[in-house]
Amino acid sequence: MTAALVVVGAGEGARLGLGRNKALVEIDGVTLLERSAAAFADVPGIVERVAVVHPVDLATIIDGPIGAALRRAGFGAIVPGSSTRQASTLAGVRATTSAVRDVLVHDAARPFVRSPRIAALLAALDRVQAAFLAAKVVATVKRVNDEGDVVSTEPRDRLRLAATPQGGRRELLLRLLEEAERDGFSGTDEAALFERAGIRPRAVEDDVTNVKITVPGDLELVRGLVPSPTPRVGHGYDIHRLVDGRRLVLGGVELPSDFGLLGHSDADALLHAVIEALLGAAGLPDIGEHFPDTDPRYKDVDSRKLLAATLEALRSRGLKPLQVDASIIAERPRLKAHKSAIKASLCTLLGLPEDRVAVKARTNEGLDAIGRGEAIAVHCVAMVG
Ligand code: MG
Numbered sequence: 449m450t451a452a453l454v455v456v457g458a459g460e461g462a463r464l465g466l467g468r469n470k471a472l473v474e475i476d477g478v479t480l481l482e483r484s485a486a487a488f489a490d491v492p493g494i495v496e497r498v499a500v501v502h503p504v505d506l507a508t509i510i511d512g513p514i515g516a517a518l519r520r521a522g523f524g525a526i527v528p529g530s531s532t533r534q535a536s537t538l539a540g541v542r543a544t545t546s547a548v549r550d551v552l553v554h555d556a557a558r559p560f561v562r563s564p565r566i567a568a569l570l571a572a573l574d575r576v577q578a579a580f581l582a583a584k585v586v587a588t589v590k591r592v593n594d595e596g597d598v599v600s601t602e603p604r605d606r607l608r609l610a611a612t613p614q615g616g617r618r619e620l621l622l623r624l625l626e627e628a629e630r631d632g633f634s635g636t637d638e639a640a641l642f643e644r645a646g647i648r649p650r651a652v653e654d655d656v657t658n659v660k661i662t663v664p665g666d667l668e669l670v671r672g673l674v675p676s677p678t679p680r681v682g683h684g685y686d687i688h689r690l691v692d693g694r695r696l697v698l699g700g701v702e703l704p705s706d707f708g709l710l711g712h713s714d715a716d717a718l719l720h721a722v723i724e725a726l727l728g729a730a731g732l733p734d735i736g737e738h739f740p741d742t743d744p745r746y747k748d749v750d751s752r753k754l755l756a757a758t759l760e761a762l763r764s765r766g767l768k769p770l771q772v773d774a775s776i777i778a779e780r781p782r783l784k785a786h787k788s789a790i791k792a793s794l795c796t797l798l799g800l801p802e803d804r805v806a807v808k809a810r811t812n813e814g815l816d817a818i819g820r821g822e823a824i825a826v827h828c829v830a831m832v833g
Contacts, residue, residue, distance in 0.1 A: 451570060452496035452548040452618065453488050454540035457481045457556025458529020460502065469502045471556040472514070473667070475674055477768050477799070479514060480661060483559030485521045488552075491566045496524060496548055499556075500540040503528040513763060520764060534634055538625040544618060551622075552615035553638050560673050561613065561658045569613060569652045578616030578642040578649035582608035583656050608651045611658050614638040616649065677833025679770060680731075684724025686717040687818075687825040690780070698776065698783075698824075699790035699807065700752045700797055705781050709824060712741035716751035717826045718790065718807075722772055722798075723751075723758045725830035730762050755797055767832045769798045773806045774828040779821040783809035 457471025457480070471481040481499065488494055499518055501509050506528045509515050515526060525543040529536030537553050544551055550573050554561065565581055572579040589602040614637055615621065624641040628634070635641045639649040657673055659666065694708030699718045709715035723735050732738070738761070739746050739754050746754075762768055772794065776783060783790075791807040798805065812819040 449493065449549040449570075449574065450495045450547065451493050451550040451552055451573070451615070452498065452544035453494050453613070454498045454500060454537065454544065454551060454553045455481065455484050455488075455556050456500045456529065456533060456536050456540055456553060457484070458500050458502045458536040459533060459557075469505055470661070471501060472505060472509075473661070475559070475667065475671065476677075478766075480559050481509075481556045482514060482517050482521075484554060484556045484561070485518055485523060487559060487561045487563065488554070488566060489521055489563075491563050491570070493567075493570050494552070496544050497522045498525045498527060498540045498543045499523050500527055500529040500536045500543075513760060516760075516764065532634065534625065534628060537638065538622075538629060541618070541622050541625060546618065548618055550615055551618045552613040553621075554613040555660060557661045558612055558658055559661070560670065561611075562655055565652070565654055565658070566613060569615075572650050572652045573616065576616075576648075576650045577620060578614075578639065578647050579652050580614035580637070580639045580649055581611045581654035581658060582651035583611065583654045583658070585609060586656070609654075610637055610639055610651070611654050611660070612637070614649070616642060616647075620645075620647075677767075677770070679831045679833045680729045680767070682725040682727065682729025682830050682832065684721040684726075684728060684828040684830065685826070686720040686724065687823050688715045688717045688720075689823050690821060696781070697751070698786070699774075700750075700755075700793045701786065701790050703781065703783075703786055707780075713739070713746050713749045713754070714751050717824050718774060718776060718794075718828075719751040719755050719797075721774060721826035721828035722794070722830065723755055725772065725828040726758050726762060726769060726832060729830050729832040730765055730767050732761060752797055759798075762832060769800060769804075769830060770833045771804045771831040772798060772800065772828065773830075774808065774826055776807070776809045776824065776826050777812050777818050778809065778824040779811050779814070779819055 527543045585604040585607040591599045642649045688709035691710045692707045696703045696705040696708035697714045697716045
């Protein structure tokens with residue numbers, strides 16, 4: 449049977465204390481919201497996807513790269529949440545259609561849920577009308593009094609830690625959410641709403657790795673759960689003729705010079721070589737295919753814009769730059785005094801720390817056209833993952 453997914457990421461995440469909404473906190477450059485959405489990508493039976501985000505972030509998300517990533521992941525609606533999780537969930541469920549039998553609600557703060565568990569949950573919903581993922585309790589559970597002294601040791605074999613996704617029949621869940629809002633009842637999860645209606649939602653076995661990121665320490669703990677990217681290497685090369693009366697731009701930095709590089713764009717040979725290397729590492733066609741020099745849109749274009757478009761192309765494939773190493777070959781001007789500014793610019797443009805970017809400059813020892821000062825060439829190796 450078909451189901452809709454509602455990923456709820458509308459909370460403010462005050463406990464994380466990061467000054468931004470929790471769903472937008474990043475692990476290795478990818479937000480919790482995108483990671484949680486991606487966890488459902490390969491699950492059969494999910495035919496509608498809705499993201500619920502904080503109203504403050506709505507426009508930024510819809511118009512920006514996160515919205516684009518969500519739409520690529522099949523999200524047909526991104527809707528504003530409300531002041532409570534339950535009201536946000538209701539907004540999300542309302543954005544699903546009656547074409548689906550079931551709705552799964554998932555916390556954006558649980559990016560490590562695994563697709564076989566989600567599939568098992570959906571299978572359970574063919575037998576019961578409400579279910580949720582829940583892990584067995586592995587610790588010994590003690591009940592204590594006000595002083596913290598043990599009153600009893602609880603048998604743990606019947607205890608479960610409720611996680612998400614949780615869900616059930618759409619029409620039922622929608623009605624229970626509306627009734628709860630009307631009655632001022634606040635359930636801490638969707639299962640509580642089914643329980644309130646006398647329904648016993650089924651706990652479907654979950655992994656202990658489906659953790660909820662709540663406090664700053666959680667972010668550190670879960671880094672080991674993020675699969676490290678397989679590094680991919682690309683090579684880039686570019687050469688531009690030096691002519692009088694052109695601007696000289698390298699790595700997005702304009703250098704003081706009476707001569708500059710000739711080209712259709714701003715002729716930033718360094719950024720072009722970096723772009724070629726990044727595209728190569730991603731297995732994408734070269735810069736000429738992406739930004740043809742016959743296209744008037746790219747006449748005198750700032751190559752930083754081409755790099756930004758390249759990074760977006762990588763991002764849409766789940767890739768980002770890990771490291772860049774470039775060698776500029778120029779007889780004139782001498783670049784020694786400008787290398788650190790060029791490197792700083794590359795770090796900013798690529799979003800990489802200093803120790804992941806190298807910019808080297810050398811002459812061609814007076815040999816050939818570069819040696820005669822007629823051109824500047826750049827070689828670049830980039831790693832992405
Ligand atoms: Mg070029």
